Amino acid sequence: MRNPVLLHKTASQVQQELEACIGCNECLLACPALDEPLTIDVLNRETFGGPISAPVARFARSCYQCGACVPPCPVGLHRDAMMMWLKIRLYRSGEED
Amino acid sequence: MPALRSSSPYDYAADREWAGTRGYPLFFAYLKPRNLLRIGLGLLIAVAGLVFCIWYSRNGSDPTPDSLVGLIYAVLGTAFLLLAGLLYSLHRRSRKSKKVIGGLRSALGWHMFFGLTGLALIFYHSFGNFNPRSGTYALYGLIALVISGIIGRSLDRIMPRLIAKEASKALTQDGEDRIEAISQQLQAIVEHNTQRVRGLTSSSASSAVSAAPERVRSAGRGRTLHGPWDLAYLTLEETPQELSRYEQSYRLVPDRKSPLSRPGALLPGAQEQMAALQAVEHAMRREQFYRYVIRYWRIFHILLALVTAGLVIWHLEYAASLVIPTLFH
Numbered sequence: 001m002r003n004p005v006l007l008h009k010t011a012s013q014v015q016q017e018l019e020a021c022i023g024c025n026e027c028l029l030a031c032p033a034l035d036e037p038l039t040i041d042v043l044n045r046e047t048f049g050g051p052i053s054a055p056v057a058r059f060a061r062s063c064y065q066c067g068a069c070v071p072p073c074p075v076g077l078h079r080d081a082m083m084m085w086l087k088i089r090l091y092r093s094g095e096e097d
Numbered sequence: 098m099p100a101l102r103s104s105s106p107y108d109y110a111a112d113r114e115w116a117g118t119r120g121y122p123l124f125f126a127y128l129k130p131r132n133l134l135r136i137g138l139g140l141l142i143a144v145a146g147l148v149f150c151i152w153y154s155r156n157g158s159d160p161t162p163d164s165l166v167g168l169i170y171a172v173l174g175t176a177f178l179l180l181a182g183l184l185y186s187l188h189r190r191s192r193k194s195k196k197v198i199g200g201l202r203s204a205l206g207w208h209m210f211f212g213l214t215g216l217a218l219i220f221y222h223s224f225g226n227f228n229p230r231s232g233t234y235a236l237y238g239l240i241a242l243v244i245s246g247i248i249g250r251s252l253d254r255i256m257p258r259l260i261a262k263e264a265s266k267a268l269t270q271d272g273e274d275r276i277e278a279i280s281q282q283l284q285a286i287v288e289h290n291t292q293r294v295r296g297l298t299s300s301s302a303s304s305a306v307s308a309a310p311e312r313v314r315s316a317g318r319g320r321t322l323h324g325p326w327d328l329a330y331l332t333l334e335e336t337p338q339e340l341s342r343y344e345q346s347y348r349l350v351p352d353r354k355s356p357l358s359r360p361g362a363l364l365p366g367a368q369e370q371m372a373a374l375q376a377v378e379h380a381m382r383r384e385q386f387y388r389y390v391i392r393y394w395r396i397f398h399i400l401l402a403l404v405t406a407g408l409v410i411w412h413l414e415y416a417a418s419l420v421i422p423t424l425f426h
């Protein structure tokens with residue numbers, strides 16, 4: 001049985017992970033939710049802050065936190081947590097509007 | 098109270114007005130042309146199969162599961178179900194060199210396509226015969242499996258949004274840990290109030306100390322106790338002890354009506370922070386629950402797939418014992 005679920009990460013932790021990302025694409029290749037071509041640099045750039053483009057927003061909403069992106073990462077990063085941060089930003093922007 | 102400075106690298110204020118895509122609706126669907134194609138093809142197979150099934154039931158010579166038509170439905174349906182179970186599982190485990198971005202999503206689309214149309218074909222194969230035999234149990238298993246897949250797919254949409262909502266409560270506007278922020282606030286409140294209370298007690302204590310000799314002096318003004326202590330002598334005037342007892346500043350236990358008797362009154366703001374702390378803890382517990390729902394529903398779906406595979410194999414064995422002798426006759 002796998003370990004207990006890991007909860008969300010903070011903005012600082014997400015930023016650290018984004019800085020550590022080597023852009024190898026392994027997480028995106030393992031993802032069963034990503035339905036369109038997306039480059040990792042665009043995703044990383046838009047994850048932390050600033051405007052979110054439509055393809056990144058579609059991917060963020062479609063991500064279902066399955067965690068399939070975590071084991072293939074050679075650096076041990078948590079793409080699922082980065083996607084959750086994007087989800088939170090989208091969620092909050094919806095609450096404000 | 099000292100203002101707590103955020104050390105977050107994320108600037109919420111700057112991010113508030115971003116132009117671009119915003120919002121996270123509860124229900125949404127992104128239907129790409131190839132997804133529509135898959136849905137169209139699935140509907141076509143299901144409807145064509147149904148129409149032929151109805152027509153054959155009315156006009157056909159032998160509308161039973163073990164007739165030629167029934168067996169064609171069975172073989173097609175089983176092939177579809179096998180494809181549903183195997184294609185996606187194998188694609189997930191395939192070597193990365195074979196993968197392309199979006200490939201796994203496409204495989205999941207075909208998984209759902211084959212699962213749903215496969216169930217429809219097996220349903221037509223039954224031709225309305227639901228006797229309590231192995232085939233019926235296999236069909237029930239398949240129905241439960243497909244329903245569990247549909248529910249799982251819906252949970253995969255709903256749960257992550259609920260998680261985002263709860264996680265949002267557990268983070269400050271700047272995306273930092275709210276528990277940490279609240280603990281800092283609490284500490285600041287305690288320190289701030291401790292200083293106030295210290296200031297209060299030291300000023301009141303010093304005034305009491307300076308006032309006490311004065312009262313003693315005024316109480317005893319004009320009357321000095323000279324000579325031996327006379328036990329029969331009782332003064333009707335207030336003693337220094339009585340004076341100090343009536344003094345307001347010495348009433349350290351507030352009476353019940355006093356606003357000071359409210360819990361937390363001696364630490365203003367602390368109660369609100371404690372409530373906020375509890376709210377964050379509840380949010381994190383809910384987040385954990387939603388994450389477990391996603392995880393365990395997937396495990397349930399896979400277990401159901403294994404049980405159903407067992408039921409189908411049991412039924413195939415039974416069907417083989419019926420069909421193989423007729424083939425040799």
Ligand code: HEM
Nearest residue numbers: 066178181182186189209212213243246247249250399402
């Ligand atoms: C005959 C029918 C089906 C069989 C035998 C089956 C079997 C399986 C198996 C074995 C897995 C695990 C794959 C893996 O992790 O390696 C799986 C996953 C899944 N199935 Fe099915 N399934 C069927 C029908 C459906 C249907 C009809 C749906 C939805 C409408 C569905 C939705 C899903 C989903 C969402 C997953 C999880 C995908 C993931 O994140 O890995 N399944 N199924």
Ligand code: SF4
Nearest residue numbers: 031063064066067069
């Ligand atoms: S957690 Fe999200 S990003 Fe990671 S593999 Fe699953 S759906 Fe894709």
Ligand code: SF4
Nearest residue numbers: 021022024025027073
């Ligand atoms: S697998 Fe890890 S290092 Fe590679 S792109 Fe994804 S997050 Fe970055």
